[in-house]
Amino acid sequence: GDSVTQMEGPVTLSEEAFLTINCTYTATGYPSLFWYVQYPGEGLQLLLKATKADDKGSNKGFEATYRKETTSFHLEKGSVQVSDSAVYFCARGSAGNNRKLIWGLGTSLAVNP
Amino acid sequence: NAGVTQTPKFQVLKTGQSMTLQCAQDMNHNSMYWYRQDPGMGLRLIYYSASEGTTDKGEVPNGYNVSRLNKREFSLRLESAAPSQTSVYFCASSEGRQGDGYTFGSGTRLTVV
Numbered sequence: 705g706d707s708v709t710q711m712e713g714p715v716t717l718s719e720e721a722f723l724t725i726n727c728t729y730t731a732t733g734y735p736s737l738f739w740y741v742q743y744p745g746e747g748l749q750l751l752l753k754a755t756k757a758d759d760k761g762s763n764k765g766f767e768a769t770y771r772k773e774t775t776s777f778h779l780e781k782g783s784v785q786v787s788d789s790a791v792y793f794c795a796r797g798s799a800g801n802n803r804k805l806i807w808g809l810g811t812s813l814a815v816n817p
Numbered sequence: 818n819a820g821v822t823q824t825p826k827f828q829v830l831k832t833g834q835s836m837t838l839q840c841a842q843d844m845n846h847n848s849m850y851w852y853r854q855d856p857g858m859g860l861r862l863i864y865y866s867a868s869e870g871t872t873d874k875g876e877v878p879n880g881y882n883v884s885r886l887n888k889r890e891f892s893l894r895l896e897s898a899a900p901s902q903t904s905v906y907f908c909a910s911s912e913g914r915q916g917d918g919y920t921f922g923s924g925t926r927l928t929v930v
Contacts, residue, residue, distance in 0.1 A: 736916045747821075747907055747921035748860075755916040793860070797915065804850075804875075805919065809859035 706730050710794050710808035717784055717815050725779040725811045727768075727794035735797040737761075737770055737777040738805065742791045751779075751792070784815045819843050823908050823922035830898045830929045838893040838925050840908030846920070848913035849891035851875075851883060853904040854924075860907070866891055867913060898929045 711726040729737065736755045740748040752761030757772035766781045779792060794808040821842045830836055842849065851863040862875030864883040872883050880902060882894045891910075895902055905926050909919040 738918055740918075747923045748909075748919075749921070750918040753916070753918055804862065804865065807860045809857070 706732050706735075706796065706798055706806045708794050708796050708806050708808040710792075710811050713791075713810075713812040715811060715813045717813070719786055719815055719817050720783045721815075723779070723781040723784045723788070723813070725792055725794075725813070727777045727779065727808060728775050729777065729794075729796045729806075731772075731775045734772075737768070737797075738795040739766070739768055739777070739779050740793040740795060742793065742810070744790070748793060784813075786815050786817055789813055789815045821908055821910055821920050821922035823906075823925050825925060826923070827926050828928070830895075830927065832899060832929060834898050835894070835896050836898065837895075838906055838908075838927075839890070840892065840922060841890045842908075842910040842920070843889065844910060844920065845888070846910035846912055847888075848911045849885065850909045850911075850919065851881075851891070851893045852907045852909065853877065853902075854907060855904050863893065863906075898927075900929045903927060903929045 708729045738753045739751040741751045742748045752763040754761040754770035760769045768779045791810045791812045793810045795805040798804045824839045847868045850865040852860045861877045866872045866885040869888045884892050908922045911917045911919045
């Protein structure tokens with residue numbers, strides 16, 4: 705069935721380091737792809753999305769490109785800040801029923817000053 | 818602010834007690850969802866409502882019931898709480914179209930003792 709696989713955490717970086725969080729998805733259909741962020745004690749917030757191959761989603765310095773050939777949607781940021789410490793979730797739309805999202809397990813990021 | 822409102826934010830129940838978690842959205846979204854979030858398990862879908870008047874089971878529906886009261890409100894009921902239902906519960910809504918992300922509430926932290 706449909707699934708999303710994220711790199712396991714926790715990821716620990718120093719401030720201003722480069723961030724990559726890997727996400728791959730099963731290639732059923734042509735799903736929309738999403739990254740969500742969850743700050744401590746809060747609900748999830750949509751960070752960025754892409755709806756078709758080669759689209760790049762971007763927000764708050766984060767970017768992710770929809771790569772159909774590698775079924776990937778890796779999250780990147782050039783210079784992380786302490787305030788980026790959070791859990792990041794990758795998700796895809798369900799094949800045939802885009803009212804539901806299929807979620808990765810989340811990747812915890814800690815950024816140290 | 819427009820969004821998804823969940824009540825209560827915190828609740829402690831004794832085993833066997835019942836309670837209803839409330840969720841309301843003011844974005845005129847068609848679809849609404851209930852998730853639980855447990856450490857290491859990511860987000861698991863309990864029930865969802867694709868549109869007003871319909872509800873469907875998700876991955877982990879046992880022990881729960883839902884009511885889509887109207888387009889705005891979607892409640893989750895625990896008839897006889899068990900310690901295994903200790904979790905953080907999130908309500909979310911979306912337009913329900915291809916490419917739409919979800920808007921999440923801030924969560925209810927439930928402890929069953």
